[in-house]
Amino acid sequence: MIIRFAGFGGQGIVKASLIMGQSAVFHGKNAIQNQSYGSESRGGECRGDVIISDDDIYELEPVHNDVLVAMTQPAYDKFVPLLRPGGTLIYDKDLVIIDDKLHPEGIHKYGIDATDIAHKQFGRKIVANMVLLGYMNALLKIVPVSALEKAIAENVPEGTDQLNLDAMRKGIELAAGEVAAKTGDAG
Numbered sequence: 001m002i003i004r005f006a007g008f009g010g011q012g013i014v015k016a017s018l019i020m021g022q023s024a025v026f027h028g029k030n031a032i033q034n035q036s037y038g039s040e041s042r043g044g045e046c047r048g049d050v051i052i053s054d055d056d057i058y059e060l061e062p063v064h065n066d067v068l069v070a071m072t073q074p075a076y077d078k079f080v081p082l083l084r085p086g087g088t089l090i091y092d093k094d095l096v097i098i099d100d101k102l103h104p105e106g107i108h109k110y111g112i113d114a115t116d117i118a119h120k121q122f123g124r125k126i127v128a129n130m131v132l133l134g135y136m137n138a139l140l141k142i143v144p145v146s147a148l149e150k151a152i153a154e155n156v157p158e159g160t161d162q163l164n165l166d167a168m169r170k171g172i173e174l175a176a177g178e179v180a181a182k183t184g185d186a187g
Helices: 013-026 073-082 114-122 125-140 145-155 161-183
Strands: 002-008 030-037 045-053 065-070 083-092 108-112
Touching: 002 013, 002 073, 013 030, 013 045, 013 125, 013 145, 045 073, 065 073, 065 125, 073 083, 083 125, 108 125, 108 161, 114 125, 114 161, 125 145, 125 161, 145 161
Parallel strands: 002 065, 065 083, 083 108
Antiparallel strands: 002 045, 030 045
16 A cells, blocks of 8 residues: 655654554554655644555556545645545645545545544644554554554653644544444444
8 A cells, every 4th residue: 555645844744654654564564664755844734654564565656546545635636646546535624625626537536624633632733644644544453553653652752742642533533433423333
């Protein structure tokens, strides 16, 4: 599975990709993570790619992705055409307006108000990445929650682990609601 997290520097893009890769390793998978960002530390284009596999990984910079997590409009515009047909788009509805003309055939689209949720429920927009990470993992069932929790605890600044874990769990809760609504099990 090839996952691309994309947005602006300062949104925790690289951190989310690093956590996803490490959680896959904790789950016994092979994983690599790489990143690219502009010269600005905040506000410039930023992406973090994660490749997760049961087998050896030889491709370090994939052209096409199975999953795109888009946290800004420029990231969405640039990278959604690189999703594989049938891939999954997960986006922050606060910051991205989707355009079906850009999408490869048959992709699955999921949007949540991650930045708004992070701000209103946790008082910190920076944890929108954790909301999206929990949401994505719950929808796609990539790793057990325990592996994700361990990777978060090991990679976030000291004293922010509970905040980040709570934001990730909120994403899981939102995904559960999404699944229930689609299957008619809401309530």
